[in-house]
Amino acid sequence: MTPPRCLSIATSDSGGGAGIQADLKAFTAAGCHGMTAIVGVTAQNTTAILATYPLPAWVITAQLEAVYADIGVDAAKTGALLSAEIVAAVADFLRDHPTLLVIDPVLRASTGAALLDPEAVEVLIGSLLPLAAVVTPNLAEARVLAGTDGDRRTLAERIVARGARAVVITGGDGEGSDLLFNGTDHVEIPIAWVEGTATHGTGCTHSATLTAELARGTALADAARHAAAVTAAAIDRGLVGIGEGAGPVAVAQSSAASQRVRTR
Ligand code: PXL
Numbered sequence: 001m002t003p004p005r006c007l008s009i010a011t012s013d014s015g016g017g018a019g020i021q022a023d024l025k026a027f028t029a030a031g032c033h034g035m036t037a038i039v040g041v042t043a044q045n046t047t048a049i050l051a052t053y054p055l056p057a058w059v060i061t062a063q064l065e066a067v068y069a070d071i072g073v074d075a076a077k078t079g080a081l082l083s084a085e086i087v088a089a090v091a092d093f094l095r096d097h098p099t100l101l102v103i104d105p106v107l108r109a110s111t112g113a114a115l116l117d118p119e120a121v122e123v124l125i126g127s128l129l130p131l132a133a134v135v136t137p138n139l140a141e142a143r144v145l146a147g148t149d150g151d152r153r154t155l156a157e158r159i160v161a162r163g164a165r166a167v168v169i170t171g172g173d174g175e176g177s178d179l180l181f182n183g184t185d186h187v188e189i190p191i192a193w194v195e196g197t198a199t200h201g202t203g204c205t206h207s208a209t210l211t212a213e214l215a216r217g218t219a220l221a222d223a224a225r226h227a228a229a230v231t232a233a234a235i236d237r238g239l240v241g242i243g244e245g246a247g248p249v250a251v252a253q254s255s256a257a258s259q260r261v262r263t264r
Helices: 019-029 057-070 084-096 120-131 139-146 152-161 202-215 220-236 255-259
Strands: 005-013 033-044 049-054 075-078 101-103 167-169 177-181 186-190
Touching: 005 019, 005 057, 005 202, 019 033, 019 202, 033 057, 033 084, 057 084, 075 202, 084 120, 101 120, 101 202, 120 139, 139 152, 139 167, 152 167, 152 177, 177 220, 186 220, 202 220
Parallel strands: 005 033, 005 075, 075 101
Antiparallel strands: 033 049, 167 177, 177 186
């Protein structure tokens, strides 16, 4: 019995709350084998991003080649990709290595720091979006990807028209639900309202959990419901005592997930 193999293509958060570190915790909690192609590094704690350093494209491609050549990938997700050059390198690789792909279109950290250069947005829309099984923007990111304003259904339809197969617009900004659009139907996914200040890593935890569920073969709507529930619980268990700022979410180990290993 081999656990599903999940890959995070994202940026390191030295504070351990978001990015690569959140993705690995979520993959592990979901009973998956987590792998990483690190695209860059942030010097970060719970209060701020103090420095950001993108890695050269060849180092990123080399990590992808190493993982795909030997281990294989059941599903991958992207997080903060920092630059247009990195987005293009990742898209070039994934075009040649068709992959069940979740895109978390991270534009900026909740503290405000940019995690994607403005000129990279068009590259992400043009080259990465068409490779996505599902994209997981929050409302602000959905407006940017759609290139327009409007209600969530309009934004979701526009994002799918731009090439993504499906979209989950997350509702952590107070909408009370996530909205899944699969190209045909809109599905409202109620989210439990959890009072919590330790919310750092929420979006990463959601998209990584969704990736893990898709990797094990769960249907999209069920995977999205599971990701919403795991994320709400992770905020509820959030580590308020870690750091002076927004502490990291704490994803719970799912005993069900660790038992549901996939047979190949
Ligand atoms: O949550 C988005 C995110 C992704 N990746 C890194 C981050 C953040 C938010 O702070 O720091 C590295």
